[in-house]
Amino acid sequence: MRFTFELARALYWLTRIELGLRRHPLPIMCRKLGIECDLRSAAEPAAVPVVLPRRTRTGVLACGYAVARWPFGNTCLRRCLVLGCRLRTLDPVLRIGVRRDGELVVHSWLEIGGRTLDATSAQYATLGTL
Numbered sequence: 001m002r003f004t005f006e007l008a009r010a011l012y013w014l015t016r017i018e019l020g021l022r023r024h025p026l027p028i029m030c031r032k033l034g035i036e037c038d039l040r041s042a043a044e045p046a047a048v049p050v051v052l053p054r055r056t057r058t059g060v061l062a063c064g065y066a067v068a069r070w071p072f073g074n075t076c077l078r079r080c081l082v083l084g085c086r087l088r089t090l091d092p093v094l095r096i097g098v099r100r101d102g103e104l105v106v107h108s109w110l111e112i113g114g115r116t117l118d119a120t121s122a123q124y125a126t127l128g129t130l
Helices: 002-023 026-033 054-068 076-086 119-123
Strands: 036-038 093-101 103-112
Touching (some): 002 026, 002 076, 026 036, 026 076, 054 076, 076 093, 076 103, 093 119, 103 119
Parallel strands (some): 036 093
Antiparallel strands (some): 093 103
16 A cells, blocks of 8 residues: 555656656756755765665655656656655755766766665766766
8 A cells, every 4th residue: 555655656756757857957856856966076976875764665666666667768867856856855966977888878876975876876977077
């Protein structure tokens, strides 16, 4: 029952995020969602994974489930925004980085308290270093 509630909540926020990304720049969307948007910092991506409170487990799983089945695409940015909105009481920070893997690859991830939610974030150079 709790998962169904969290899934409905995630779908609600995904819909709002999808519409918002089409109307507003990313920093404004982040501000509206209560997520800090760090696009200028040259600090290295966090390498240590964050340990989330147990109470967030169902919400995180529901967000992942909803984004994986979202008809407009399962992108890391959408996943970060909906998850960041869900975890906004933990003060998440959205970071974006790039790497060259034959072609230019862009990736976004969340950090909480200087720790990452995405283990692959260390493979990217943050936008502020470019």
